[in-house]
Amino acid sequence: MVDYPKSDTGRAPVSQKRQVISPGNNGADGSAQVALTIDGQQVNVPVGTTILEAAKQVGIHIPTLCAHHDLCVAGVCRVCVVEVEGMRTLQASCAYPVSQPMNIQTHTRKVRQARRHIIDLMLSHHYGECYACGRNNNCELQALAKEYGVDFFRFGHPEKPEHEIDNSSHSVVRDMNKCVLCRRCVRTCIDLQEVGALEAINRGDKTRIATFMDQPLASVVCINCGQCINRCPTGALRANDPTDEVWAAIDDPTKHVVIQTAPAPRAAIGECFGLPPGRALTFEMNTALRVCGFDRVFDTNFTADLTILEEGTELLLRLQKALKETSGPVALPQFTSCSPGWIKYLEHFYPEYIPNVSTAKSPQQMFGAITKTYYAKLHGIDPKDIVTVALMPCSAKKFECNRPEMVDSGFKDVDYGLTTRELAKMIQEAGIDLPNMQPSDFDEPFGTATGSGVIFGATGGVMEAALRTVIELVVGVKVENLFEHADIIPVRGMDGIRCVELKIPSVGPVPDILKPLFESWEFLNGATLKVAIAHGTANAHKVMEDIKNGGPMSQFHFIEFMGCPGGCIGGGGQPIPTSLEIRQARAKAIYGEDSSSKIRKSHENPHVLKFYKEFLTEGPCGHLSHKLLHTHYTPRGKFITP
Secondary structure, three states, rough: OOOOOOOOOEEEEEOEEOOOOOOOOOOOOOEEEEEEEEEEEEEEEOOOEEEHHHHHHHHOOOOOOOOOOOOOOOOOOOOEEEEEOOOOOEEEHHHOOOOOEEEEEOOOOOHHHHHHHHHHHHHHHOOOOOOOOOOOOOOOOHHHHHHHOOOOOOOOOOOOOOOOOOOEEEEEEEEEEOOOOHHHHHHHHHHHOOOOEEEEEEHHHHHHEEEHHHHHHHOOOOOOOOOHHHOOOOOEEOOOOHHHHHHHHHOOOOOOOEEEEEEHHHHHHHHOOOOOOOOOOOHHHHHHHHHHHOOOOOOOHHHHHHHHHHHHHHHHHHHHHHHOOOOOOOOOOOOOOOOOOHHHHHHOHHHHHHEEEEEEEOHHHHHHHHHHHHHHHHHHOOOOHHEEEEEEEEOOHHHHHOOOOOOOOOOOOOOOEEEEEHHHHHHHHHOOOOOOOOOOOOOOOOOOOOOHHHHHOOOOHHHHHHHHHHHHHHHHOOHHHOOOOOHHHHHHOOOEEEEEEEEOOOOOOOHHHOOOOOOHHHHHHHOEEEEEEEHHHHHHHHHHHHHHHOOHHHHHEEEEEOOOHHHHOOOOOOOOOOOHHHHHHHHHHHHHHHOOOOOHHHHHHHHHHHHHOOOOOOOOOOOOHHHHHEEEEOOOOEOOOO
């Protein structure tokens, strides 16, 4: 098997597990130590540790700009320079690995002047007013200018923009007039995501960040994931913001404006209001949204539960064909379809595997379709007067809702996609103190969801939700009897790729909701279900290459792919900054909500079962559900709907 990455940023071996076996612990590396003196403080660190890392260990702050927790070393901005005794020139602390004892000074006059001049030079090419920038008060260049007392433009300041703003993409806007050439976006796109839509071209003072042949972002292989936005230190990259259009819809008395909220933004939006990562504001946000003027506040987790029933049924149909019938090849492993960044990655790089993707739409798009059909009919509202807004952690969701095939309701299913950052801005515009709002519940009929819907927000969550339902429906035994508290721990974690094998020792009767499609589960009796999870497209690339080369992963049955590191909690629309620790804190909040949910399995959601009984009367994967909740592909990789 190929050498898979471990961390959620894509560097180290895969964690492989069978049943509930935990991954092994890493031993001490036994590396040699080096004694350093930093600003008079003694510290011993392993050989190869950078000066920046060593300084952090003793609580010494060294400013940085190009450095980022998730990215490889670049050493291009030089803001982090320090003075090393015996060396003529200053050294970039982020890129200097220590190998011998050193005496280091981090804030001598020489160092301070060098940093100030570097910041001044950056500002001399940085066009725009801070107060009109979306990153005002959350800009690393602005913070550095304040920290180093910049009170005038020592080397001048651009009087007019040099580059046109590229807003061709539904998801990402590029304003290279604000670029400081830190190359974080390039390292994110090439190393972290392995897409390569951005690159540094030319040399010296002609260097700039560009796309292939300077094409608009919408015309290149960008997958809209927005990971570049999350790591850009300035306002050079931002999401394509529709908040003005959403406010206009709210202010229009002829429009019925509904919003669905995904779990990941609810676990992170508090960060925009000064709270530490990991505090969910789900129910406070419901109240805030009503104060903003939304007519109904719905829970995307409702359609996450629908997704599990539709996608899980589709998996069982594929397995039945593969294990029982011999009428032709079956596209296995089945790939999850709820991450639009992953879907676009597959379309660009592995289009021959499009048949392996589940035809189930994402929860966002399912919600739009049923809102403008079932909900509209239930309340006697003309669908043309319904405006559907989706709060998502993901900038790629903006692209997804604008795909031309997403009109199965007869209208554009989802009108606008808002990121977590954009909704926080709207709440702040409305003068709302979100953390101190009184909590309130979601609106019916889409207000009841399960813990399985909640965990969609973290990597492995879709797989765990699917396994809770599929195992219980097939085995006929409560999943709590197999996994304590229904927590399927082997699929959780931040390892880049995780593999799990689950033996099905016996099968039970087919439940009523699936009897139109299955006579019995005998074809699964004694089978071993092989599943895997990958998050971040660098990890997806490794899995797809293994499948393409006929490796072990080609024998798997079901694989969850998420386009962003950490899954949705690390989405391109989430609060800035981001790091592994921040994503872990958000995931903890997600699992906390799941653990406290009264209902934790999608197939036990009473409102979903009622929805099938009253509207999708043929059950999962029936004719109407295929029309509204599924998408189909042509051999060329283009979407069509039945």
